[in-house]
Amino acid sequence: MPVTEAPTFGAAPARPAHAMRHIVASRDFREGFVEMLPVAISLLPFGVVCGVGAAAAGAGWLGSLGLSALVFSGSAQIVATQLLVANAPLAVIVLTAAILGLRLLMYSAAMAPLVRPLSRRWQRAIAFALSDQLFAAAVTRFARDDDRLGAARHFAGCGACLWITWQAACMAGFLAGNVIPAAWSLDFAVPLCFLALVAPLFRDAPAVLAAVAAGIAVLALAHLPMKLDLIAAGLIGIAMGTAADLARDRWMRR
Amino acid sequence: MDATLKLAAVIVALGALNYLSRLSFIAFFAQRSMPPLLARALKYVPAAMLTALIVPMIVDVNPDGADFASPKVPAAALAGIVAFGTRSVLATLGAGMGALWLLQWARA
DSSP: OOOOOOOOBSOOOSOHHHHHHHHHHSHHHHHHHHHHHHHHHHTHHHHHHHHHHHHHTTOOHHHHHHIIIIIOOHHHHHHHHHHHHTTOOHHHHHHHHHHHTHHHHHHHHHHHHHHTTBOHHHHHHHHHHOOHHHHHHHHHHHHHOSOHHHHHHHHHHHHHHHHHHHHHHHHHHHHHHTTSOGGGOGGGHHHHHHHHHHGGGGGSHHHHHHHHHHHHHHHHTTTOGGGTHHHHHHHHHHHHHHHHHHHHHHHHHO | OOHHHHHHHHHHHHHHHHHHHHHIIIIITTTSOOOHHHHHHHTTHHHHHHHHHHHHHHSEEETTEEETTSTHHHHHHHHHHHHHHHOOHHHHHHHHHHHHHHHHHHHO
8 A cells, every 4th residue: 555645735725715715615524514503503592582581781792793603612611601791800701711622622622633734824714713513523534535625615514504603693682672571480491501511511520510619619709899700710620620530540559 | 800791701601611621632632542540530519519509509508607497408308319310400490399388389
């Protein structure tokens, strides 16, 4: 078998607009888009809740759309709107979101070897859409396929599907949030959405310890100024989970 | 700071922050592998941060202490069990909101 050098796929095209049409028209893109639909639909309620949050923070429609379009992360959007309502300083909002966004480093590191043969342009595009759900969908395709450019087009299809439905859901929530009466306690939907994300993690003992430590800490530190309690409790929880994980490894190795 | 300006600043800052985090190991640290301790710690970011966010939304903290008697506490407990079993956002929302409305109606 002849040994070939790892080629670079999708080198910068001469006519980007034409190339874009080419990607969207490809079979891989269409397959990705359709494959992602059930996941995107399951996330609609979370998007609606994020939109309600933006409305509660007093954002206009443009602010709400800007938040969902550029940040493109439900938990970060919720953090931003909640801390805006609590009148936290800008630096605290950014720092809290930065700690929450640390998990994106994990996806970035896992994606990096898969996208290495692709062009810079593709890498930057893929990074924009990288999220919890897309990572899961993309990894199987990238692992299965030797055709990296096909996998990249597939990822673009998944990303487009999720991004478009996410904008629609957030906008629907924003519009609904301005008319739904407060007696419905719709703000309670926010912790419920997060519970749906966090409860399935409790199959792992260090994760349970991390959560319990963070939960106790956030109540004990509730009186910290400038909403610094979230940052402090989050760091305590992460430290607890990491220590428990290390201890478990030591125990297993004995 | 003006509220609209602050929202714009938050959108730009968080958008840039999230994009740079997503790009980190794909572009900036492409030649490096992640330090093992960091990789270990990152696994616990969602459990710790999401719980820190959830708890104050369910348990109100007054100057006298935490209020565990709110109907939101049992409703959230039920929703947590449903979430653990189903992993479904819609089922979790249905169980939690349904339980809260029922408890509020029973107390009224």
